[in-house]
Structures are given as structure tokens and as C-alpha cells.
Amino acid sequence: MTIRRLYFHCLRRFSGPKFAAVTKFWHVYHARYSTNYLVMQKLYEEYSTLVRTGPNEITIFHPLGIDLLDGPRNTNTKDSFYNVLRPRTSAIFTRDVEDHRDRRKAWEHSLSSKAMTAFRPRIAEEALAFQQAIATHNKQTVDVNDVMTWFAFDTMGDIVFGEDFGNLSLKQC
Numbered sequence: 001m002t003i004r005r006l007y008f009h010c011l012r013r014f015s016g017p018k019f020a021a022v023t024k025f026w027h028v029y030h031a032r033y034s035t036n037y038l039v040m041q042k043l044y045e046e047y048s049t050l051v052r053t054g055p056n057e058i059t060i061f062h063p064l065g066i067d068l069l070d071g072p073r074n075t076n077t078k079d080s081f082y083n084v085l086r087p088r089t090s091a092i093f094t095r096d097v098e099d100h101r102d103r104r105k106a107w108e109h110s111l112s113s114k115a116m117t118a119f120r121p122r123i124a125e126e127a128l129a130f131q132q133a134i135a136t137h138n139k140q141t142v143d144v145n146d147v148m149t150w151f152a153f154d155t156m157g158d159i160v161f162g163e164d165f166g167n168l169s170l171k172q173c
Contacts, residue, residue: 021052021055077095126164134147
């Protein structure tokens with residue numbers, strides 16, 4: 001398998017660490033202290049904009065890569081990882097194009113430019129509630145993951161369902 005991945009794999013022409021071409025454990029080992037951003041910066045500086053970071057993985061360090069791989073005109077198929085919710089699906093996790101299109105329709109009106117202009121004052125209110133929830137801690141630490149989740153759900157509830165779920169006001173961190 002090692003010989004195949006190094007010399008015969010379709011990604012063999014992409015530069016990157018040799019061990020990364022053999023196993024993903026190389027990457028996991030180097031980012032083991034939650035320093036993936038530093039590992040990636042070093043790879044970019046050493047190998048440029050396209051780096052082989054795993055046996056079947058290329059990392060793109062270029063802003064156009066986002067539109068190319070995830071933009072509206074891409075024809076890529078999502079990886080089997082997106083089946084993780086099976087048998088349930090969602091607009092984000094579905095791999096079926098028709099299912100995605102149908103599920104996305106519920107969000108199109110809510111996320112249009114006109115709707116976002118109308119929602120701006122309501123989102124600003126949610127942002128103030130977010131700020132107040134953090135301010136209640138004075139100088140104590142805040143679990144920002146929880147507070148951001150509450151903010152996101154309150155905002156989505158307001159925009160999609162027309163109802164603030166009250167997570168920020170109920171929890172107050």
C-alpha cells in the first residue's frame with residue numbers, strides 16, 4: 001500500500017510530506033495539540049498552494065478554492081462522510097441533488113437580500129442579547145461555544161420561524 005500511495009497513486013504528483021502521502025496519522029500526530037493552523041501554515045510556506053496532506057487528500061491554500069469546490073456551479077459530490085446522519089438527512093448533509101434543492105427552498109426566502117435587510121434590526125437585537133449574556137460574567141471565563149450556539153439558534157429561530165427561542169435570555173451563560 002505504501003509503494004502504491006507514493007509511486008502509483010493519482011495524487012503522487014502533488015507535493016507534500018512523504019509520510020502524509022502514506023497515512024493520515026502523520027497529520028493527526030503533528031496537529032495533536034490543537035495546532036492544525038500552525039501545521040497548515042508551515043505546509044503552505046514549504047509547499048505552496050496545493051499540498052498533499054493525506055493519502056487521498058489535497059489541501060488548497062487559495063481563496064478561489066472555496067468557490068471552485070463549494071460554489072454554486074461546482075459539480076462535486078459530497079464524500080460518504082455526509083451519510084453520518086443516516087437514515088435522517090438535512091439540507092447540508094444530503095448527498096442527493098434533488099433532495100438538497102427541495103430542502104433549500106425553505107431557506108431561500110429567509111436568506112434573500114431583501115429579507116436580510118428586514119432582519120438586520122432583529123439580528124442586532126440578538127447580538128445585544130449575546131453581548132449582555134457575556135457581560136453577566138464580568139471578568140470570569142465564558143464557554144463561548146455554548147453562547148455562540150444559543151445565539152445561532154435564537155437568530156435562526158427568529159429568521160426561519162419568526163420566533164426567538166430565548167436561549168440567551170434563559171441561560172444568561
